[in-house]
Amino acid sequence: IIKLLPVYILQLRLVQDSPSGSRPLWSIEKFHIFHIHSQLQWFALEDKNATQWNSTFLTKTHSTDQIIHEIKDVYFNLDYILQIEFNCINFTKNILEYSINLGLTWLEIPNEDELQIIPIKFNYENNTIYRLTIPFSLFSIQNNSIRFRLKFSSNCADDHLKYIHIGNKCSMNCFGNTRCFNNECQTTSVQIPLVDFRETFDKDFNSANWLQLESYQHSTNKILWTTTNRQAITRPIDLRPMRAIKWAYTFENVSKTCHTSIYLLISTDGTLTWSILHQFDLPIKNQIAWNKTVELFVELEKITAKYNLGQFRWFQPLSSTCQNVTWGLSRIIS
Incomplete structure (x- = not known):
């Protein structure tokens, strides 16, 4: 694996002389070049039949007991957040994993008994939605990029994932009340702090x-x-x-x-x-x-x-x- 900053160009030249004697032939099994994203956003449309995956950074695979969404690499920034919304109650306990080596190995975010991080639950058009927001400041890594994958139960409906955003965080995370998109809370209502609680x-x-x-x-x-x-x-x-x-x-x-x-x-x-x-x-x-x-x-x-x-x-x-x-x-x- 070779990681390059955007200003660099990768050139490869692979040469082998004609095989002699018992020397076996060889081949390139896999060769893939992709860029690291600066920020990402995807959301489901009201008409689920019109919703399409952005396959340049989001993939979905099914297994016997899980549905796995993989989000391609983004440049690591301490001021970034990952925010997702989903409506599947049967989500697995360890829903989120991350990789700092382009998906070769995956790590879990420590969150025993959901005491440190939880999804906020709200209702939208008579549906229960969960919004999970992860600040990049949780990751004490010295790395150029990071990618995530989301694991859901296979019992979830195909359209359970509603929203994904990776980008700049909002002030006080909008107090968990709404989506955050590039420093702005996506609602017109203002949360006035309670004085006498x-x-x-x-x-x-x-x-x-x-x-x-x-x-x-x-x-x-x-x-x-x-x-x-x-x-x-x-x-x-x-x-x-x-x-x-x-x-x-x-x-x-x-x-x-x-x-x-x-x-x-x-x-x-x-x-x-x-x-x-x-x-x-x-x-x-x-x-x-x-x-x-x-x-x-x-x-x-x-x-x-x-x-x-x-x-x-x-x-x-x-x-x-x-x-x-x-x-x-x-x-x-x-």
């Missing part, structure tokens, strides 16, 4: 406070998750007046087999990456079903001294031992 759940969630909520049921001054996806993500909040955040978990019928921790995380880069603020470990020695309300708080002065804006995320990773666990939130005060 609190929830008492006396009348359900205050929708103005939240970017994403998983399915839940509202009870008296509390909410309880109704599926194994248990997550709530706030809209941007002005951190400067905050000194601490207080909240309460409500538990009902927590079995002794469930030990998956519940996390409060914070993002200070618009949902691009997340850091753990608090980890709540369920009691390991539970011998009976557990019903309890637990009040907690985290001081934020070290964070507010450094960052002006942030978004909070309450989250429990998926676990087969916690399928029937019921927990929720009953009070949040900043």
Whole structure:
């Protein structure tokens, strides 16, 4: 493999004398020249029958259990992002891999239990869409180019991939609220940071406070998750007046087999990456079903001294031992 900058020209001359004696003939098995892209964009059209792949940088292959999309090389730039949108719920856990040697070997982005990076879920024309944004700053590599491949379950429909963009990032990633294309958020609505953030759940969630909520049921001054996806993500909040955040978990019928921790995380880069603020470990020695309300708080002065804006995320990773666990939130005060 030979990599060249655009200003250079590659010339090859392969010569062999006529074979003599028992010396075998030889041949060139594969020879391919392609250029490295400066940025990329592809999107599905409203009429899926009119949608076409841009085969110069995007390929799709099917296997028995996976659909794999491979995005050709782009020049590495720390200010770039990769942003994709898809509508397949059955996406594999490690959806994204990258290569820094033109696809010879592939590496995974470390993201145990989706604690650092997650796709943002939203609805568009009655369809559930996931938007995953990866900043190039996550890659500590000394390399001229990088390529990606996306892995989906073979159960996904053929038109599950909706959007791909590699290019300059937007300020604060548009707070996870919309697409980013070359430094510009693709929406006219403005996200004004919340100054006084609190929830008492006396009348359900205050929708103005939240970017994403998983399915839940509202009870008296509390909410309880109704599926194994248990997550709530706030809209941007002005951190400067905050000194601490207080909240309460409500538990009902927590079995002794469930030990998956519940996390409060914070993002200070618009949902691009997340850091753990608090980890709540369920009691390991539970011998009976557990019903309890637990009040907690985290001081934020070290964070507010450094960052002006942030978004909070309450989250429990998926676990087969916690399928029937019921927990929720009953009070949040900043």
